[in-house]
Amino acid sequence: MAAPRLLRTINETRVLNLLLERGPRSRADIARDLQVTRSTASALVASLVERGLVLETEETSTAERIGRPGFVVKLNRASRTYVGVDIAVSELRIVALDMQADLIASLTIPYTDPATPDYVVGLIRPGVEQLLADHGLDMDAVEALGVAIPGLVETDGLIVFAPNLNWRSIDIKAMIEQAFDRPSERPLHLHFDNDANACALSEGYDQHGRNAGTLAYFLMEIGVGLGILHEGQVFRGFEGVAGEIGHGRFFCSLGDEQDNAATPTFEETVGREAVLRLCRKGGVEASSVSEVVALAEAGDEGARGVFDVWARRLAIGVANLAVILNPSEIVLGGKTAAMFSIDPKRVHDEANRHLRFMFKTPTIRASSRGVLAASFGVAYAVHRQRFGVADVHGLSLTA
Amino acid sequence: MAAPRLLRTINETRVLNLLLERGPRSRADIARDLQVTRSTASALVASLVERGLVLETEETSTAERIGRPGFVVKLNRASRTYVGVDIAVSELRIVALDMQADLIASLTIPYTDPATPDYVVGLIRPGVEQLLADHGLDMDAVEALGVAIPGLVETDGLIVFAPNLNWRSIDIKAMIEQAFDRPSERPLHLHFDNDANACALSEGYDQHGRNAGTLAYFLMEIGVGLGILHEGQVFRGFEGVAGEIGHGRFFCSLGDEQDNAATPTFEETVGREAVLRLCRKGGVEASSVSEVVALAEAGDEGARGVFDVWARRLAIGVANLAVILNPSEIVLGGKTAAMFSIDPKRVHDEANRHLRFMFKTPTIRASSRGVLAASFGVAYAVHRQRFGVADVHGLSLTA
C-alpha cells in the first residue's frame, strides 16, 4: 500500500499547515485555499476535531463578505507540546512550544557539577517535568523533544565530538530514551542538532510560516560557529560538518614562500580570545567581551579601536560568506557577537565595501532570541518535523 | 480537488523513478519495491504502457528464484527526449538525452556573427532540429528544453546580466517560446540556469539516481564560477547569486591600516589573467592556459613554478569552501581548470594542509564531462523536473 490512508494524511496535514501558517478560518475558506470541495474540507476538519488537533469556535468569520458567515476553526494550541533542550557549556536551557510553535515557557538550569554526559542528561527529564508543571502542562502532550549540542552531532543522536564539553562518541539518544522510558506505542520523538544549526532555525521561524530564503547565523562564543538555512532547511553538507567557517583562512599571503597553513583562521581573528588579545595589545582593561562593549559604549577610545579592528575582520568573513551563499540575512548571535551592537552600521559598511558588485547585499543583524536561540530552534525543528507528512514510503511531503 | 488523480500520479511517477534508478524489473518486483500489491503494480504498468512510457518485454526475469518468472518491463527510452542548450561565449552547445537521461547526441555551433541575443537565439531551433534529424529523433518527443547561461539568470528565463556576452535584462524565455511556437496543448517546457549551476548538476547525475550529497563545481574560465549542489538540488541563495566565490577575498591583511577592499579577489588570483600574469612575471612564454599546461608537462621549470603558486592559491579557495559547505566532492571544470591536471595530488595536499581538523576531506577532481558539462547538466535538470511529480498544488513531490 502507498501508506494506508496516504491521501487522507496528506490532506489533513495540509489543513494543519494552512491553519498554522495563515491562521484560523472557516471550512469554506479551507476548501478554497486547498483546492478541495467544501464536503472534503468538512470531512477533514471533522476528523482533525475528533483527534483533538483542531477546535471549532462559536465565532463566525468576520470577513465583510455577503452570504452566510462560516464557523471559524483553529488549531488546538494546547493539544501538543514541543520541547527543546540546549546543552550549553555551563547550563541547560529548556523551552516549550505549543502547537503553533509559540514560546510558552522556558527554564535555565546551571550546572553545579562537572558537565559529564551522565550528569547533564540526568538533568533533562526533571527539568522538563518542572518546566511543564510550572506552567500547567502535561507530559502526555509532549510528543517530540529536540536537543542542541555545541559540537558535531548526527541527527539521529550520536555525538561525535563536542570540544567545549569534551564529549566524544556519546550515544545521547539512547541515554535520553532510557531517562524518559516512554511506552513504544507512544514514543517520544527525538531530534538532535548542532547548536549553530539550531540557532539558524530559530531565526528562520517566521510568523508560523516557513522562511523560504537563505539565512546564515554566526554563533560567536569562544569560537565561531555557523548555521546555514536554505529554503527553510538546514544545510548540513556531507557528514554534517558544514558551517565550520571558524576554520576559514581569509588572511593568507600571496607571497610564494609563506606557509599559509600557519596563517590565523577566521576564529583566531574574531573569536573571544582574539578580542581579549586586541585589548591587551591596545592597553584596554577588559577581561570579557561585555566589558569591552561597556567601555566602547562609554566612549573609551581604546575599546573603540578594538571594535574597529574586530569589525573590519568580521566584515571580511561576512563578505566571503555572502559571495558564496548569497543569504538574504546574516544574523549574529552568541556572547562575542555583543561586540556588533557597538556600531552595527560600521560592520555593514565594512562588509559592503567588499560587496559592491552585488545588486542586493545581505542585511546583518543581531540575533532576535538571545540566549534561548538554540533551544528554541531545536524545538521549532521538531515542531516542523511532526507537522509535515514526513517520509511516507520515501515520499518526502512537507506541503 | 487535490489534483484530479493525485495518488495515481504519485504512484505512476514512483514506478518511472524506480525503473530509471534501479533498472528494468517485473511487476512483482515493482510491487515489492514500492510497497503496493501486485494488482496495483499491474494496473500502474498497464497505464504507463498505454501512455507509451514503458515497454513490456518478452524477456523473463533472470533472477535465480524459484517459481514462475515474471515478464520484465522497462522504460521506453525513445518515448521522450530532453534537450540542453549551453549559450557559451563563442559557441552554442546542444545535447539531447533520452528518457533515461543518457546522452544520445550532441552538436556544437560556433558563432560566426557577433553574439547578440537575436543572433544566438536564432541558432537554437535550427540547431536542435538538425541535431534531432541527424540522429533520427522526432521533435515531437522533445517535451522540455533547458538553457544554460554564463551569467545571472532567473529560472523562469529573465537574464539579468551576462557579462561575457554583454547581455542585460533579456527575456530569453519569450524569445525561445516564439522561435519554437508550440501549440498551447503541448507546450515546450523551458528551464534556465546559470552555467556553473548546470555544470554542478551534470556531475550530480549519478547512475540514473539522485546524488544525495553535497558537491561543489568550480567553473574556471576567464573568471571563476561556482555551482553548489545540496541533496541533488542547486543551492541558489537569495536572488540566485550564490556561488560568486570569484569575488571572495582570502588574501587580506590583518594590519589595521590596510584597505582590504583593495586586496585581490579569488578570481584575480587564480583566474586566467592571473595565470598569464604569473607567466610573464616568471618569464614563461605562454599566451594561453593550455600552453602553460603543455610546458609544465614537458618539464619546464618556470611553468611548473607558475603551477605551484596557482595550486597554493586555489587550495586556499577550495579549503575555505570546504569548511563552509563540507562538500563530499569538489569538481574543477572549465579551460583554466586544465591547470589542475598538471599535478592533482599537489592541489589535494595543499588543500588538506588547511583541513587537518576534518575527519574526511573532500575529494578534488576534474570535471567528467568536459565542454558539454553545462548543456548536459541543464538537460538533466529538465529531465528530472519532468520525471518528478513537481508542484501538485503546492505539494512538492520528488519521490
Add this chain to the structure above:
DNA sequence: ACGCGTTAGTTCGGGGGCTGTACAAAGCAG
C-alpha cells in the same frame, strides 16, 4: 417585514484507486 441572492455546511450517490483474496499459468525439485 419580506423575499432574494449569496455563501456555509451537510448529505448522499458516483467513481477512482488501492487492498486482499482467489485462481490460472509457469517454472523448479524430486
Add this chain to the structure above:
DNA sequence: CTGCTTTGTACAGCCCCCGAACTAACGCGT
C-alpha cells in the same frame, strides 16, 4: 507426474474525493 512457489489477472470491498442537492444563515433592496 506431483507438489511447491511465484507471477499476473480478476473481482469484491473499502477509503476517500467529487459533484449535486439541500438546508441554514446573513445582507440588501423594496
